[in-house]
Amino acid sequence: MTRPWALILHYLAAGLARPAPRKVLLPPLTVEHFSAKCLDSTSAGFFLREQDPSKWIIMIDGGGLCIDALDCRKRAETDHGSSSQWPATWDPEAVPFSGGEASFANYSQVFVPYCSGDLWLGRDRERRLVIGELQMSGHLILDAVVEHLVNTTTLRTASSVVFAGSSAGGIGVFHHADWITTKLQAAGATLGADGVVVLPMAGLFFPMEWPVLWEEFRWGLEVPVDGFMASWCHLLEESFLHEGCVSAATAAGKPKRECQDVSKILPYIKAQVFMLQNQFDQYQVNHLGFCPVELCNSRTPPKTRAGEYLALLGQRSNETMKDALRQHPHWGLWAPSWFDHTNQLQRDVAARGDLQVSGRSFAEAFRSWQRGEVVQLLAGACDAGPCPLPSVEAVVMVV
Structure with missing residues (x-):
């Protein structure tokens, strides 16, 4: 006869008895010291589920950005701009590391909601008129959250830390890839041999020579919109950018705003990175390249002008990722060829999907990459374009 405690352990191991991640708002003194506030100046915070004390994953949320005062004011009325209506617990199904079979199901888990509208780069310490008497303090929120966790949890003695982010969070993770280790150590954490692994999901904004606008491309122009990432950054004052890129730009007499673009910072990242990136990122096509979804989608005929537009993004995404791997041969890569932004990637991380690469x-x-194997998987395209879901790629190229 099975003992009750053995059953309990069984269910815990299967992920069926885990409590939902609970909300933790940062203490008032911490909020004021770091100015760790959402757009509307409510206190920032995170959702926490403590499990294995030696293994931690910290994931920062995504959700676009705001680009003018009106946009930011509207955002401040939502959960992406205010903590005032965050639930007491977070739905475990809404984050990609909580499922019973997920890679990080047994890790201690931190999910940091995105409420600053600034790609996690803002350093505002007070409200500003230019964005509607709001503030953008994403970097300061991260600073405060890590400090608080080191002082209040077993993160202080963790042997392995995964720092993850999706979409806007993926951009933030790329920029903070080296900062996170420095911050943990400065806060008193004694990282083990495994150290910190950086896991950006759909954070490659932008590939080299992208974005190209659809309306220009359809008439024969393939010129990227220079400074696209930086064009809205007049909203940010002294935003946080990857330190290595900023130092190199300064030494070369170039403006540091060039480092807004993730493809520009990749050569300077020292951390160990495992990239998850769709080669044909739907958001970069429909929302930033402005190709209508009825023209540009997973079933766009390859010989059409829209098909050529998708192929161009795939080509430039692949060139950017291959270049990064040449510079960082120990980085990992898992790059499917379907037309999606984050939905399917998060399903795959959560082990809720069955799609594969190679x-x-x-x-x-x-897991193989963590054991030291070189894992750089780039799925083969379908007629130079995306492969329709839910099919698994038949042709696979290993970088």
Whole structure:
């Protein structure tokens, strides 16, 4: 006869008895010291589920950005700009590391909601008129959250830390890839041999020579919109950018705003990175390149002008990722060829999907990479374009 405690352990191991991540708002003194506030100046915070004390994952949320005062004011009325209506617990199904079979199901888990509208780069310490008497303090929120966790949890003695982010969070993770280790150590954490692994999901904004606008491309122009990332950054005052890129730009007499673009900072990242990136990122096509979804989608005929537009993004995404791997041969890569932004990637990280690259799921690929294997998987395209979901790619190229 099975003992009750054994059953309890069984269910815990299967992920069926885990409590939902609970809300933790930062203490008032911490909020004021770091100015760790959402757009509307409510206190920032995170959702926490403590499990294995030696393994931690910290994931920062995504959700676009605001680009003018009106946009920011509207955003401040939502959960992406205010903590005032955050629930007491977070739905475990809404984050990609909580499922029973997920790669990080047994890790201690931190999910940091995105409420600053600034790609996690803002350093505002007070409200500003230019954005509607709001503030953008994403970097300061991260600073405060890490400090608080080191002082109040077993993160202080963790042997392994995964720093993850999706979409806007993926951009933030790229920029903070080296900062996170420095911050943890400065806060008193004693990282083990495994150290910090950086896991950006759909954070490659932008590939080299992108974005190209659809309306220009359809008439024969393939010129990227220079400074696209920086064009809205007049909203940010002294935003946080990857330190290595900023130092190199300064030494070369170039403006540091060039480092807004993730493709520009990749050569300077020293951290160990495992990239998850769709080659044909739907958001960069429909929302930033402005190709209508009825023209540019997963079933766009390859010989049409819209098909050529998708192929161009795939080509430039792949060139950017290959270049990064040449500079960082120990980085990992899992890059599917479907037309999506984050939905399917998060399903795969959560082990809720069954799609593979080179016959390997994300979980299998990531575990192999953690063991020291070189894992750089770039799925083959379908007629130079995206492969329709839910089919698994038949042709696979390993970088």
